Amino acid sequence: MPKRSFNVKAVGINPTWVGFLDTGRKNWNNTSAGTSIGRKSNAKATFTAGRYNTSWYGLYSPSGIRGINRVFKIKVNAKKLAANSGSKMTQWSRSTTTHELGHALSLDDNPNTSKASLMKHGRNRATVQKPKAYDISEVKRIYG
Known part of the structure; x- marks a missing residue:
């Protein structure tokens, strides 16, 4: 069974990106989905942001077996976000992180x-930055 409580480590990012990570965590933790996403420096799961020459805004890369030893890496592509978000970089970054x-x-x-x-x-990444009712119901369905 997967877990809705886990910690993630911020890796090689400035305080602005740590803030986006913390906002994403709060966006989930402040719902009725029953999540508890923490940020710890010794977590195996990682979050980073950089300027990648790729077409994706964010990339989730899991390893291990779900529910047993699953860890993940999240990368957010600041270059792609900046190129497409116009004046809404903050909102798009929050949406992508969450x-x-x-x-x-x-x-x-x-x-x-x-x-x-x-x-x-x-x-709409400028306005949809938090989990919607459907997303929350899916987390509840997955975790029972």
């Missing part, structure tokens, strides 16, 4: 629903 943490909670991209979802790639 979305990637959704993957750590076992949520998939582009869920098959007509309801609003943080996990949809086509969401």
